Amino acid sequence: MLSTGYDILFFWVARMMMFGLHGMRDRGAEESVPFQHIYLHGLIRDQYGKKMSKSKGNVLDPIDWMDNYGADATRFTLARGANPGTDMALAEDWAAGSRNFCTKLWNAARFAILNGATTARPLPAVEDMTEADRWILGRLGTVLSEVDELLEEFQFAKATNTLYHFTWGELCDWYIELAKVQLAGEKADDARAVLGHALDTVLRLLHPFVPFVTERLWTTLTGGTSLVVADWPTGELLPAADPAAEGRIEDVQKLVTEVRRFRSDQGLKPGQKVVTRLTGPGFEAVAAHEEAVRSLAKLTEPGDEFTATASIEVALADGTVAVEVDTSGTIDVGAERKRLEKDLAAAEKELKQTDGKLGNQAFLDKAPADVVDKIRVRRDTAAADIERITARLDSLPDS
Structure with missing residues (x-):
């Protein structure tokens, strides 16, 4: 497999193929070609979609990013934008978001390890698992299958995004919070096993994209030599999805x-x-x-x-x-009324502005349909906010 940018397809890739076919023509069709697959990635551009140029001063230095955000965050950012054949508009906000993800993963794994998460204990029988356990392991099996399929298709950005949303939105934000209750009860050992095996699988899946953080966390969690030489997860031990x-x-x-x-x-x-x-x-x-x-x-x-x-x-x-x-005695009624009145004024202003645009026929005739639709959504949101805030103000006792 050859990985290269689309901009040199005819300058370099086609020439390599032709020279291979010519120079190795006596080897047969399979052996004469220098590669079987070509992965054409896009170009990295600045946050405005402009091609990077020293004269324009819009060049992003990856060394600076590694110094400011870390090597893993830089790598993860590039992977999240690696859609085949599509240029990537790169901004520092992306790197900051990737750094936050690495921090989230680190803190979640640290909590789990400090609370006894382990891979030494086998997973409990399915019938002994809580609904939260069956949910997270079933979702993990689905994510594992999706990532395998996406990597086979060279869809690195989609694979990375799938792992990002599962790790942050489901494992960290929900399962670990649900597991805190189990860790304080009779199901503590089962929760430690589920946490350990779930983290083990997630760290293996993330390793190609976040190598350094996952290496440190995985060796600490499992006691293994190195994640670099660990097997890729298969999901054989994971239970089937439980609707x-x-x-x-x-x-x-x-x-x-x-x-x-x-x-x-x-x-x-x-x-x-x-x-x-x-x-x-x-x-x-x-x-x-x-x-x-x-x-x-x-x-x-x-x-x-x-x-x-x-x-x-x-x-x-x-x-x-x-x-x-x-809520009696829990809120400052006067301060809450002032906050709501400020929010109401902002919502009324938004409603007035959107009504003005939607009532302007000249604007409606010229504006693209998607822009008009967005303004209608803004208008409906503002109207709903006004109704909600007004009802809340009416429900407050006199200060």
């Missing part, structure tokens, strides 16, 4: 996400705990995860004299969950 477990965990994620948004609307700080009552048929379906939901959303259980000051309903697969909170 029921995936659906349940998706419901938990939706419930926690909506409660967090609701808390923000109530003016509660992210780490501030609030007394909350959870009821309804939807909640009964995810009741086994109540401890995790309360931990993730910073909710405490209500006492006998609970009084709800605000509530929402969250629609899940098996019904709705009624979320009632008591």
Whole structure:
């Protein structure tokens, strides 16, 4: 396989092929060609899509990036933009995001290792796993298959993005948080085994893209000699995807996400705990995860004299969950009213601007359809924000 830029396809690649066919013509068709596959990558351009030039002063020095963001972050950034035949507009924001990813991976693995994550203990039997365990291992098996297929097709950017979103969005942000509850209970050893095997597989998959961080973490986790010579994961030990477990965990994620948004609307700080009552048929379906939901959303259980000051309903697969909170004494009503009034003014301004553009026929005739659609979305969002903020202001007690 030859890896090269498309700009020298006829200057170099075609000549290599012709010279091979000519000089090795007595070897037969298979042996006379110098390569069987050609991977044509795009050119690296600056953040505005301009070709890099010393005279323009828009050249990015990879050594500077390695000094500022690390070699792994630089490599990961280049891999995330490596779409076949497509130029890459490169900006430092990308490298900063890759550095954040490496830091996220490091912190998550460090937490897991410090809490006993191991590959020495075999995975528990499927019937003994929690729904969170079956969910993450099933998703990991799916991701492993997707990455294998993408690498076979030289889709390095898609493979990297698949690993990025799974590692950050599912393993770190959700499973490790759910596992914290298991680590404090009877399923602690099972959680340590699942965490260890999941991390082992993820580190192997990420190694071609993030070699140094994964090497250090993997050798610490497994005690192995080097990840460089470790086997590529096959997923043979991973259980099959469990649609029921995936659906349940998706419901938990939706419930926690909506409660967090609701808390923000109530003016509660992210780490501030609030007394909350959870009821309804939807909640009964995810009741086994109540401890995790309360931990993730910073909710405490209500006492006998609970009084709800605000509530929402969250629609899940098996019904709705009624979320009632008591915010009395937890927020500064005056400060919250000022914040909401400021947000309302911004939303009203946005609505006025978008209405003005959508009411201008000359603009609608000239503007591309996608631009008009985006303005309509902005207008609808502003209108929804006004309705939500107004309702919240009306619900606040007099300061």
